[in-house]
Amino acid sequence: MIAHLRGKLIHKEPGQAIVECAGVGYDVTISVPTFTALPSAAAEASLHIHTQVSDDAIALFGFIDREEKRLFERLITVSGVGPKLAIKILSGLSSERTVQAIRAQDHAQLVRIPGVGKKLAERLVVELKDKLDDFAVAPSPSAVQGAAVDDVLSALVNLGYQRPASEKAIEQAVGKDKALAGDFDGLFRAALKVIR
Numbered sequence: 587m588i589a590h591l592r593g594k595l596i597h598k599e600p601g602q603a604i605v606e607c608a609g610v611g612y613d614v615t616i617s618v619p620t621f622t623a624l625p626s627a628a629a630e631a632s633l634h635i636h637t638q639v640s641d642d643a644i645a646l647f648g649f650i651d652r653e654e655k656r657l658f659e660r661l662i663t664v665s666g667v668g669p670k671l672a673i674k675i676l677s678g679l680s681s682e683r684t685v686q687a688i689r690a691q692d693h694a695q696l697v698r699i700p701g702v703g704k705k706l707a708e709r710l711v712v713e714l715k716d717k718l719d720d721f722a723v724a725p726s727p728s729a730v731q732g733a734a735v736d737d738v739l740s741a742l743v744n745l746g747y748q749r750p751a752s753e754k755a756i757e758q759a760v761g762k763d764k765a766l767a768g769d770f771d772g773l774f775r776a777a778l779k780v781i782r
Contacts (some may be wrong), residue, residue, distance in 0.1 A: 587637045588612075588646060593621055595631040600623050600748070603648060605631055614648035615670070617658075618677035618748050623650040638669050647673060654681045657721065664713045666706055674701045679750050685721045688714050698749075719752070733771040735760070738777055755781040 591614070593607035600621045603614045614633060624631055633648035634655045647669055649655040654676060657664075662673040675684060678699030687695040688711055696707035735756055742752035760766050761777035766773040 587640075588635045589637075589697075590633070591635055591646075591648065592630065592632040595624060595627055597627055600677075603631070603633070605633060605648075612646055614646045615673055616648050617654065617673050618750055619654065619680060619752055620650045622649060622750075626714070645669065651681070653721065657681050657684060657718075660714060660717060661710075663717075664710055666709060671701050675699050678702075680750055681721075685718050688718060691715065734768050734773055735772050738773045739772060742777060742781065751781055752777070 591605050593605045593612075596604040596606050596611055598616075598621060600618055601615060603616050603621070603624060604611050605614060606612075614632075614635065620633070633650065634652050636647040636649075636655055636658060637646065638645040640689075647658065649658065654762055658669075658672050658676060661667050661675060662669055667675075679687065679695070680685055683695070686692070691711045693704065693707040696702050696710060697704055702710075737750070738756055739752055742755070743749050747755075755777040756773065758780045759773055763772075763776070766769065768777055
């Protein structure tokens with residue numbers, strides 16, 4: 587089984603990277619955080635790999651961070667969660683936030699991820715809440731909250747921006763001006779400036 591790849595990054599886009607190792611180009615499915623962390627094309631890249639073998643294909647799933655790979659492998663143990671859905675989950679929420687949501691039994695946070703319904707969110711919590719004790723998660727007191735923040739996040743995601751990038755843009759905008767946390771129009775404009 588392939589557990590690690592290091593080589594020239596031929597191509598990357600959200601959800602996919604092609605890494606050339608010893609003349610062979612490996613097509614690897616990646617999460618959005620891994621996509622963001624990868625260098626630009628033609629640079630050397632290193633990925634931790636989970637190899638999934640099925641009757642008709644061998645699929646590679648790559649992660650910059652070993653912790654993200656471990657969480658992915660826990661997620662696919664849940665009934666109804668395949669590798670592609672696990673990648674969607676890790677693209678919708680950072681690894682830390684996913685672990686926090688499962689530990690806190692925060693179904694509402696999990697349901698916001700595309701592809702995760704109420705029943706699946708409940709199953710994730712029931713099957714994983716006691717299996718994530720070995721994941722270190724720092725508390726995030728800086729996380730911005732409020733009705734305007736939720737509305738702006740929803741608006742940015744509906745415009746096609748990735749959720750992690752949208753959250754970061756909102757945090758940066760509020761970091762510059764705390765008053766924006768309660769002002770939808772002002773926060774929306776400020777977050778758009780940051781994300782573009």
